Amino acid sequence: xxxxxxxxxxxxCKSCGYCIKFCPKGVLAIGKNVNAKGYEYVEPVNMDDCxxxxxxxxxxxxxxxxxxxx
Amino acid sequence: MELIYSRTKxxxxxxxxxxxPGCMHSTVIKLIGEVIEELDxxxxxxLITGIGCCGLHxxxxxxxxxxxxxxxxxxxxxxxxxxxxxxxxxTYQGDGDFASIGLAESVSAANRGGNFTVIFINNGIYGxxxxxxxxxxLLGMKASTAPKGRIAEEHGYPMHMxxxxxxxxxxxxxxxxxxxxxxxxxxxxxxxxxxxxNQLEGKGxxxxxxxxxxxxxxxxxxxxxxxxxxxxxxxxxxxxVIRDTIG
Ligand SMILES: Cc1ncc(C[n+]2csc(CCOP(=O)(O)OP(=O)(O)O)c2C)c(N)n1
Ligand code: SF4
Ligand code: SF4
Ligand code: SF4
Ligand SMILES: [Mg+2]
Numbered sequence: 001x002x003x004x005x006x007x008x009x010x011x012x013c014k015s016c017g018y019c020i021k022f023c024p025k026g027v028l029a030i031g032k033n034v035n036a037k038g039y040e041y042v043e044p045v046n047m048d049d050c051x052x053x054x055x056x057x058x059x060x061x062x063x064x065x066x067x068x069x070x
Numbered sequence: 071m072e073l074i075y076s077r078t079k080x081x082x083x084x085x086x087x088x089x090x091p092g093c094m095h096s097t098v099i100k101l102i103g104e105v106i107e108e109l110d111x112x113x114x115x116x117l118i119t120g121i122g123c124c125g126l127h128x129x130x131x132x133x134x135x136x137x138x139x140x141x142x143x144x145x146x147x148x149x150x151x152x153x154x155x156x157x158x159x160x161t162y163q164g165d166g167d168f169a170s171i172g173l174a175e176s177v178s179a180a181n182r183g184g185n186f187t188v189i190f191i192n193n194g195i196y197g198x199x200x201x202x203x204x205x206x207x208l209l210g211m212k213a214s215t216a217p218k219g220r221i222a223e224e225h226g227y228p229m230h231m232x233x234x235x236x237x238x239x240x241x242x243x244x245x246x247x248x249x250x251x252x253x254x255x256x257x258x259x260x261x262x263x264x265x266x267x268n269q270l271e272g273k274g275x276x277x278x279x280x281x282x283x284x285x286x287x288x289x290x291x292x293x294x295x296x297x298x299x300x301x302x303x304x305x306x307x308x309x310x311v312i313r314d315t316i317g
Contacts, residue, residue: 005071012077014091016292022252037086054075055252061096062087063077070071 004052005068006044012064013041019056019065025049028056078103080112080132088126092292094249094282095191099127099162101249101259102189105266106133106158115158116150118143120167123197123284127162141172144179147186158266160187165206166196169231173205176231180275183240187265188277190231193284194303201287205229208306212289232279232312242274244313248281250299254309273316281307 006027013035019042020028027050031043042064044050054067080103081087089096106115115133119125121140128135138146143161151159161168168176168190176188195213196202203213203220206228210219220228232244243265247258258280265276281303283295290298 009077012086016092018092018292018296021293021296039091052074057075058255059097059252061089061092061094061100063081063096063100065075066073066077067075068071069074 001070002048002050003070004050005047005070006050006056007066007068008042008044009064009066010035010041011037012062013039014062015039015041016061018059018061022055022059024053024055025051078107080107081130082132085130087130089123090286092283092285092295093123094193094280095123095126097249097255098189098191098258098280098282099131101255101262102160102162103131105259105262109263109266109270111158111266111270114156115160116154118147118150118159118161120161120163120172121198122164122167124162124164124167124191125198141167141170142175143167144172144184144188145175148179148182148184151184151186158187158269160189160266160269162189163191164197165190165192165194165204165231166199166202169205169229177235177238180235180241180277181238183242183274185269185272185274187269188275189262190277190279191282192231192279192307193282194228195284195287197284197287201284206231206307208302211302228306230307232277235277236313240275241277241313242315243268243276243311244279245277245311246279246281246307246309248299248304248309250281250283250296250304257309268316279307281309
């Protein structure tokens with residue numbers, strides 16, 4: 001297990017991609033599943049590299065990401 | 071596991087924002103919520119929204135809000151602050167609202183140095199109504215009312231509201247920020263904190279102008295709109311503290 005864990009509140013995500021662009025560790029990617037509004041929401045693909053910096057949470061306009069320190 | 075970041079409780083738990091993907095109206099309202107939680111003033115906060123996409127906050131936030139007639143938010147804030155001096159009163163206005171239809175009310179309130187705060191959202195366009203030209207639209211930038219792009223001879227030049235208000239004597243604090251990267255998001259939060267503290271300490275009129283995006287009416291996807299902010303908006307609207315009489 002890495003230093004951090006993130007949880008995506010799927011229904012809030014609008015697939016803008018900001019969190020993916022700014023995550024320093026390449027933890028996030030647009031997933032294949034679709035939420036209630038029809039957006040392909042973000043999913044962690046590389047959670048072990050997460051450093052719990054919370055950049056993804058802060059940049060997300062819609063508050064879709066919760067960040068935990070392990 | 072220890073939770074270190076989650077969406078502010080000042081947004082209704084079950085709600086998803088009504089803004090388009092990547093729209094930074096959403097980012098700013100989240101930051102405002104974080105600041106009033108940290109300052110422990112949620113119960114005495116009143117957001118006075120203008121007309122435009124800012125109105126989408128109405129059914130989204132979990133504290134008091136008033137919708138002003140188009141452009142008149144600063145006049146409503148002036149009255150509201152007199153009626154309830156202990157409340158934290160802030161307007162939240164787009165560029166069409168604050169700098170176009172509301173220009174007289176906005177400048178007059180700043181000139182009186184009213185002890186309230188303006189959060190001014192500069193996305194260079196009328197978002198809600200479909201992309202008409204705003205006073206802040208860049209030269210050459212296309213709008214539904216300027217299909218060939220803004221031309222100075224016909225439409226005038228982009229208006230720099232922060233610099234214009236800085237010519238007045240009364241304002242206490244004016245800063246321009248953006249939300250186009252994590253550093254600027256944090257600077258915006260810091261500026262909002264300072265502006266709200268000024269009001270709580272009775273220091274007078276403060277404004278934070280935030281350069282944001284309207285991916286939908288700019289005709290760009292959210293990622294391209296980040297580039298547009300960096301390459302086009304920020305050279306015209308440079309970031310930084312424009313006025314600080316408090317220090
Ligand atoms: C008196 C009046 N005139 C015109 C309108 C139509 N109208 C609604 S929102 C808007 C412009 C909003 O633009 P802006 O303030 O930049 O907000 P944005 O949606 O870009 O955030 C206009 C002209 C109105 N509602 N009331
Ligand atoms: S907390 Fe930091 S490292 Fe972890 S996913 Fe978010 S941005 Fe990436
Ligand atoms: S920043 Fe937020 S809305 Fe945008 S893709 Fe990431 S989680 Fe989804
Ligand atoms: S129209 Fe523009 S300003 Fe309005 S919600 Fe969509 S992106 Fe944001
Ligand atoms: Mg606008």
